[in-house]
């Protein structure tokens with residue numbers, strides 16, 4: 060696969076400025092979205108809402124379990140250890156999640172709250188407290204005995220605290236992709252499942268999207284290819300690297316303690332184990348995503364192994380035995396997924412360095428689910444007007460432009 064960069068033309072001449080306004084008939088564009096994960100479906104929703112003619116290509120169906128948007132649960136959190144610069148983007152995404160749920164009459168995000176648990180001087184604990192202080196965000200600090208009383212799912216040492224983020228919750232990611240897909244279809248988008256995009260070739264008056272079934276002309280292309288970002292993105296080698304993430308499910312001994320009403324999601328930091336934990340959604344187990352061991356790099360999605368080194372699983376079991384007192388510390392289900400990571404850990408959202416009619420929304424670096432609605436909105440702004448007042452500088456593709464291929 061490659062991005063042919065031999066020709067180039069300038070961006071839209073649309074005069075629409077406000078996000079959410081429909082373009083005039085002349086400015087209405089034919090837009091191809093490559094990738095129907097959460098980022099592509101959200102982009103399709105926002106683009107269709109603005110009146111564009113949207114076609115979503117996916118090599119699988121939408122949703123699917125091959126990409127980064129699957130695995131039963133995902134976290135939404137507002138106290139953001141990655142930096143306060145994300146917070147307004149996240150808050151506005153929260154509003155759009157509610158808008159999507161209302162439009163589709165469904166619930167995909169349960170606001171069960173979120174805990175960051177560890178010693179007060181752990182960098183992730185101090186980061187969420189600094190974020191809360193700087194932006195005056197709702198939160199509560201619980202000492203060990205208050206934690207044991209209120210949230211018994213989590214075992215804590217006497218010198219640990221929990222920082223409660225009330226504006227956090229747990230997604231059901233497959234239902235979320237379905238909701239965004241269905242809302243985009245309701246607004247006019249079309250889906251082409253099982254259709255891999257092989258090449259994207261820009262010409263002065265159109266962009267050709269080539270698949271095994273033929274070629275179609277578009278005015279703009281959105282790349283939302285998740286862990287397959289590689290060659291199509293036009294970014295240099297090594298800008299986006301895939302890693303293998305491992306999640307394990309542990310049987311609940313006491314369901315009431317682990318239901319979302321009683322168990323917030325958590326970012327757990329302890330010398331004997333670091334992980335994120337999710338409340339029980341299936342009546343059987345709690346999912347734990349291991350953080351204290353390196354996530355192995357992999358060359359591409361085809362290299363994603365289901366096999367996990369037993370030492371990795373045993374280490375997670377030991378952490379759960381130590382820190383989750385009401386779970387059976389036996390990993391009864393282990394799954395692997397992959398995601399594209401950038402060198403600085405921030406996503407890439409903006410015009411492609413090789414042609415500004417191609418918009419990149421890739422390299423989500425393990426963060427992308429929660430703010431995918433705003434990524435979709437920024438993408439739709441860029442397609443409609445060529446700029447977005449909501450775009451975050453930290454996500455600007457230009458920071459990697461020196462590695463762009465031509």
Ligand SMILES: Cc1cc2nc3c(=O)[nH]c(=O)nc-3n(C[C@H](O)[C@H](O)[C@H](O)COP(=O)(O)OP(=O)(O)OC[C@H]3O[C@@H](n4cnc5c(N)ncnc54)[C@H](O)[C@@H]3O)c2cc1C
Pocket residue numbers: 093094095096097098099116117118119123125126127128129130132133134135254255256257283284285286287291304305306348396397398420421423424425426427428429430
């Ligand atoms: C295990 C795990 C846990 C995570 N936890 C969280 C969390 O708690 N909170 C959070 O906010 N984020 C989290 N993330 C990150 C978040 O889930 C991802 O950033 C997000 O799902 C990425 O969505 P996407 O649409 O970019 O990618 P994907 O869902 O992978 O979608 C990409 C799609 O593109 C298609 N595609 C690729 N190439 C082509 C092509 N050439 N032609 C046609 N189709 C193509 C693929 O088939 C795929 O369907 C986590 C990620 C992982 C892997």
